[in-house]
Amino acid sequence: MKTEEAIKIIKQHGHKYTDKRRDMLNIFVDEDKYINAKHIQRGMDQHYPGISFDTIYRNLHLFKELNIIESTELDGEMKFRIACAEHHHHHFICEQCGDTKVIEFCPMEEIKSKLPGVEIKQHKLEVYGICEQCQLA
Template identity: 80%
Template sequence: MKTEEAINIIKEHGHKYTNKRREMLDIFVAEDKYINAKHIQQSMDKNYPGISFDTIYRNLHLFKSLGIVEGTEMDGEMKFRIACKDHHHHHFICESCGDTKVIDFCPIEEVKKYLPEVAIHTHKLEVYGVCESCQQA
């Protein structure tokens, strides 16, 4: 997802457009990996000195509820990335740098074979490890 798409989603749902929200979205688009709220705050502090964690978390919650960002828990903290909207896929997530790689394989049909009596509404597969770059470092 690009910044303009995310801004349109915010406006379509009746929320206010602000420069702070744009900058947060720009950070997600530029990073294109899982990052934590502290990283966002430090990046935004240059243009918005003293920006609070409360502001960051309020916007993260809004973005997540609108499907603009995806969240995952790593090392006991929530990390977020811009949502993927292209096609159905899953992710490998580097535990060291937060970088992600697309996994185009989806195991849901196999899972349904093992759970024939349940109604699966949605699913998310995340594979964690260490990427090539971090292994070499």
């Protein structure tokens, strides 16, 4: 997803557009990997000195609610990334740098065959490990 698409979603849902929100979205788009709230605050602090975690978390919650960002938990900490606007897929997530790689395969048909009689409402598959770059470092 690009910043303009995200801003459009924010406006369509009746929320206010602000430069802070645009700048925060730009961080997600530029990084294009899982990052924590502290990383976002550091990036925002350059233009908005003293920006509070309250402001960061309030916007993270809004972006998550509007499906603009995705979240996962790594090492006991919530991390976020810009949502993919592509077709259905899953992710490999590097536990060290937060980089992601698309996994085109979805195992849901096989999983459903192993769980007859259950109703699956939704699913999210994340595979964790160490990316090639971090293994070299």
